[in-house]
Amino acid sequence: MSTRLTIQLSTLAAILIGWEVLARSGLFYAEVTPSLLAIGSALAGQLLSSAFWGHAAVTIAEILVGFAVAVVLGVSVGIVLGANRYAGRMFEPYINALATTPKIIFLPIVLLAAGIGPESKAVLGALSGFFPIVLNTMAGMLQVRPVHVRVAQSFNASAWQTTRMVYLPSLVGPIITGMRLGLGVAIIGVLLGEIKLSDRGLGFLARSFYDAFRVADLYAVLLFVFCAAAAANVLMSSVERRFQSWRQA
Amino acid sequence: MPPALSRDSDTVAATESTVRATRPAPAPRVLQVPPAVAGFACILALAGVLEYLVSVQAISPFVVPKPSDIVSAVVRLAAEEGLFSALLVTLGTAASSIALAIVTGVVAGYLLYRYPVWGSAYEPWLAALFSAPLILLYPLFLVVFGRGFGTVVAIGFMTGTIPVIIGTRAALRDVPETLRNVGRSFNATPRQAFWMIDFPAAVPMMFAGIRLCIIYALVNIIGLEFLVDFGGLGRLVSEMYDRFDIPGMYAAILFIILLSGSFLWVLGAIERRVRPE
Numbered sequence: 001m002s003t004r005l006t007i008q009l010s011t012l013a014a015i016l017i018g019w020e021v022l023a024r025s026g027l028f029y030a031e032v033t034p035s036l037l038a039i040g041s042a043l044a045g046q047l048l049s050s051a052f053w054g055h056a057a058v059t060i061a062e063i064l065v066g067f068a069v070a071v072v073l074g075v076s077v078g079i080v081l082g083a084n085r086y087a088g089r090m091f092e093p094y095i096n097a098l099a100t101t102p103k104i105i106f107l108p109i110v111l112l113a114a115g116i117g118p119e120s121k122a123v124l125g126a127l128s129g130f131f132p133i134v135l136n137t138m139a140g141m142l143q144v145r146p147v148h149v150r151v152a153q154s155f156n157a158s159a160w161q162t163t164r165m166v167y168l169p170s171l172v173g174p175i176i177t178g179m180r181l182g183l184g185v186a187i188i189g190v191l192l193g194e195i196k197l198s199d200r201g202l203g204f205l206a207r208s209f210y211d212a213f214r215v216a217d218l219y220a221v222l223l224f225v226f227c228a229a230a231a232a233n234v235l236m237s238s239v240e241r242r243f244q245s246w247r248q249a
Numbered sequence: 250m251p252p253a254l255s256r257d258s259d260t261v262a263a264t265e266s267t268v269r270a271t272r273p274a275p276a277p278r279v280l281q282v283p284p285a286v287a288g289f290a291c292i293l294a295l296a297g298v299l300e301y302l303v304s305v306q307a308i309s310p311f312v313v314p315k316p317s318d319i320v321s322a323v324v325r326l327a328a329e330e331g332l333f334s335a336l337l338v339t340l341g342t343a344a345s346s347i348a349l350a351i352v353t354g355v356v357a358g359y360l361l362y363r364y365p366v367w368g369s370a371y372e373p374w375l376a377a378l379f380s381a382p383l384i385l386l387y388p389l390f391l392v393v394f395g396r397g398f399g400t401v402v403a404i405g406f407m408t409g410t411i412p413v414i415i416g417t418r419a420a421l422r423d424v425p426e427t428l429r430n431v432g433r434s435f436n437a438t439p440r441q442a443f444w445m446i447d448f449p450a451a452v453p454m455m456f457a458g459i460r461l462c463i464i465y466a467l468v469n470i471i472g473l474e475f476l477v478d479f480g481g482l483g484r485l486v487s488e489m490y491d492r493f494d495i496p497g498m499y500a501a502i503l504f505i506i507l508l509s510g511s512f513l514w515v516l517g518a519i520e521r522r523v524r525p526e
Contacts, residue, residue, distance in 0.1 A: 004366055218388060
């Protein structure tokens with residue numbers, strides 16, 4: 001067995017054993033760190049219940065819709081601001097400032113505008129995911145070879161044609177990187193929105209378990225969310241790597 | 250043999266005037282407005298449009314208040330609601346967790362680079378943790394660290410240290426082999442090679458990791474303050490919303506934006522000083 005695998009497995013074992021010891025030692029109030037068995041059975045219970053999957057479907061829908069909107073808007077705005085350097089420099093400080101603010105603070109505004117249903121969470125996800133995508137697209141536009149743009153101009157290409165045939169192909173790499181970062185923050189945005197004020201979704205489910213002090217169920221939901229987010233991230237990373245190796249070829 | 254170029258003044262003058270006549274006419278002098286000014290002017294114009302739209306009730310003042318109300322709300326918040334103490338709380342929490350995250354992250358990143366087997370073993374886990382919604386663990390942190398300063402710093406530290414670890418390790422691994430060869434050809438000791446070649450070469454990418462650290466730490470800290478109200482600007486936003494004081498809410502949001510922007514601006518200034526040219 002390779003050393004790398006040994007390290008990974010033994011670290012994982014150490015974490016699991018450490019948790020179990022912590023759970024049984026009573027160091028923390030007994031219910032806060034439930035034993036792995038309790039968490040495992042809670043997870044199994046959740047995965048088998050249709051209510052759980054109902055909430056999961058709502059959350060996944062919110063994330064996908066919000067992310068799709070973020071991609072379309074982010075790429076469009078990124079191309080526009082990247083093509084026109086002056087416009088880009090005009091708005092860049094504001095985009096940077098907004099990029100670093102936690103989008104959850106816009107949740108009240110979104111709630112006022114869109115109500116407490118899933119639409120508001122999707123808007124929050126879109127807001128969160130927009131910024132990494134637009135920043136990466138703008139940076140990617142700087143790398144579009146000017147000679148390609150001039151070729152398009154000499155063929156009298158319209159703006160849309162230039163976008164489709166010059167900008168987008170050059171931008172695929174930065175867009176994918178932006179999408180990877182954007183998906184991560186979109187997921188966080190949607191979940192936090194659900195936790196703060198919602199009536200359905202996985203964040204809402206977690207919050208209700210927390211309020212009812214059903215800690216094992218809470219951990220089960222969190223575990224599911226983490227694994228799903230990690231899987232989504234791995235998926236995006238492999239797409240990114242596949243694209244880069246295609247680029248190299 | 251080609252005739253020598255004549256240098257007498259008539260020919261020179263004639264040549265010069267010919268050249269000048271065939272040069273393209275200079276572009277008309279357009280007013281050169283720096284982009285920053287134009288951008289700010291755009292924002293002011295937007296604020297003016299909003300002011301008008303809200304005062305004629307085209308947009309509900311409950312969704313977007315008049316910008317003039319927001320400005321007066323800033324003054325009101327500063328006087329009555331402890332805007333500046335909230336600012337200091339958020340600033341202090343952010344600064345301490347970011348400092349901790351940077352120190353721990355750089356050390357851990359270096360160790361993972363120095364012992365490559367461990368680095369490659371933990372690499373997928375770090376990548377997975379990077380975009381995982383770690384803030385969802387806040388109930389556990391609330392119980393372990395209590396409903397206060399400790400929890401927020403812990404969350405900020407945890408979410409901020411991961412990008413620094415990833416960035417530092419990637420930065421050190423990406424040092425060009427050419428630079429290292431130079432060190433070897435000068436018989437540099439490992440310590441000399443590290444501090445004079447590897448570290449300076451790694452600094453730019455390390456700063457990229459630190460920038461992500463600041464962003465993630467601030468996002469999570471303020472987000473947590475918003476979710477669980479104990480102090481700070483996030484709590485202020487939440488409270489203003491609960492009281493339906495919409496201009497106050499926007500004022501607090503504006504301060505959060507200013508705070509985040511200034512953190513990054515400071516980082517940019519430091520980076521410009523430190524970055525080896």
